[in-house]
Amino acid sequence: MSLNGEKNLSFVSLGCDKNRIDTEEILGLLNKKGFQVINDPSEAEVILVNTCAFIEDARVEAVDTLLEMAQYKNTGRCKFLVALGCMAQRYHRELQQEIPELDLVVGLNNYHQLPRLLAVAMKKGLKITAHRKPENRLRVLGERILTRPIHSVYVKISEGCDNLCNYCIIPRIRGPYRGRKISSIVNEVSGLVRCGAREVNLIAQDTTYYGIPSHGESCLPDLLESLARIEGLQWIRVLYAHPAHFSQRLLDALVSIPQVCSYLDLPLQHVSTSILKKMGRPYTKKDIYQIVEKLKESGITIRTTFITGFPGEKDNHFQELLTFMRNYQLDRVGIFSYSPEEGTPAYRLRGRVPADVVKKRQCKLMETQKSISHSLNLKEAGKLRPVLIEEKIFQKENRLYYYRGRTPFQAPEVDGFTFFTSSHEFQIGDMMDVMITDGAPYDLYGVPAV
Numbered sequence: 001m002s003l004n005g006e007k008n009l010s011f012v013s014l015g016c017d018k019n020r021i022d023t024e025e026i027l028g029l030l031n032k033k034g035f036q037v038i039n040d041p042s043e044a045e046v047i048l049v050n051t052c053a054f055i056e057d058a059r060v061e062a063v064d065t066l067l068e069m070a071q072y073k074n075t076g077r078c079k080f081l082v083a084l085g086c087m088a089q090r091y092h093r094e095l096q097q098e099i100p101e102l103d104l105v106v107g108l109n110n111y112h113q114l115p116r117l118l119a120v121a122m123k124k125g126l127k128i129t130a131h132r133k134p135e136n137r138l139r140v141l142g143e144r145i146l147t148r149p150i151h152s153v154y155v156k157i158s159e160g161c162d163n164l165c166n167y168c169i170i171p172r173i174r175g176p177y178r179g180r181k182i183s184s185i186v187n188e189v190s191g192l193v194r195c196g197a198r199e200v201n202l203i204a205q206d207t208t209y210y211g212i213p214s215h216g217e218s219c220l221p222d223l224l225e226s227l228a229r230i231e232g233l234q235w236i237r238v239l240y241a242h243p244a245h246f247s248q249r250l251l252d253a254l255v256s257i258p259q260v261c262s263y264l265d266l267p268l269q270h271v272s273t274s275i276l277k278k279m280g281r282p283y284t285k286k287d288i289y290q291i292v293e294k295l296k297e298s299g300i301t302i303r304t305t306f307i308t309g310f311p312g313e314k315d316n317h318f319q320e321l322l323t324f325m326r327n328y329q330l331d332r333v334g335i336f337s338y339s340p341e342e343g344t345p346a347y348r349l350r351g352r353v354p355a356d357v358v359k360k361r362q363c364k365l366m367e368t369q370k371s372i373s374h375s376l377n378l379k380e381a382g383k384l385r386p387v388l389i390e391e392k393i394f395q396k397e398n399r400l401y402y403y404r405g406r407t408p409f410q411a412p413e414v415d416g417f418t419f420f421t422s423s424h425e426f427q428i429g430d431m432m433d434v435m436i437t438d439g440a441p442y443d444l445y446g447v448p449a450v
Helices: 017-031 056-070 085-090 092-098 108-124 170-174 182-194 220-227 248-256 273-279 285-297 315-328 355-378
Strands: 007-013 035-037 046-051 080-084 104-106 128-130 152-156 199-203 235-238 260-265 301-308 332-337 384-395 400-406 418-422 431-439 444-448
Touching (some): 007 017, 017 108, 080 108, 085 108, 220 248, 248 260, 285 315, 301 355, 315 355, 332 355, 355 431, 384 444
Parallel strands (some): 152 199, 199 235, 260 301
């Protein structure tokens, strides 16, 4: 169904990079139907907000953003306000009731219907809620309109999750695992590389689970080998790997395939075996030690996340985690406070940790990691590292270019940067060697090796 005339469309994408890909696919779908994507929401006739519902803070941000965008119905040109994403999937009735300015509330599994729903709303002036449970297949809406610079892109290899961790609501929102074919992913990445992509970041709810339901073992190493054959692709990065599905084959791929970054994002969540059991994470402290030791021996940069304040976490459990961090000195660590999510098994657990105690524990872990990261970054001095340039600023006073980029060991958006200056001009997306001269807690500094 074609929409008559060209309409201006603006968007806000909240939450994770998986949400961002959904947004980009939706923008591509609507662009084919005559919508022109613009940056200024005050000039847009249609405003889309792709919401997140992972934790309470994300839901508050989503509601605040929807209310902010709703103001453009009075102060701008907005005629149609649309809520998408995880919050629209989980709280579709509540959103429509509490935010009357909303015209459409569209769940995750109705995105392919969005052009038709929007056309009906525009023609008949109806308020529409579209919501249904996930299908057994994964829908790819088509070519994306990228919202990030082309040199570094995210690619989703599957949707949904079968892990059912006791604290996580996402499988109940996004549904069970549905994987893409290797050929489909290779075709998408090949097209992105032809358009200028140098780095591809593979994402999913659990990347290491890729292929297990159909093949009995992870097919992620096979996917990495296929992607490495794409001419012009420089870096392939694996994010959101699950420790329970880590394998020697994956480790071999991280080490032996030149295009694959020696970097693994491996959310551990805790190290106490008893807390991991309560979380529904099917591995033990001993398993973690073995995996981490293998990765470190192979020279792999490790990024992880930990949750503190989970119900039943006593001081001895916290000390276990703190001691592990001090002893193993992981490269990148994010620390989250436990967020009780209604509808998850953990929500009913006894032994809630007082909020002030959780905050103190989070601060202590973050302070510890800051010191560790600083020490590790200082050891980078004297090493030659390839850097992907992401920003440049020219200062006329001293006629120098100031550059910000990332090494293979710095993932986009979650890790630090590498900064350097030069009298020579390079372009965003260029990759060049930089001699590291100094390190801060999260960033590196160097000089170009030219």
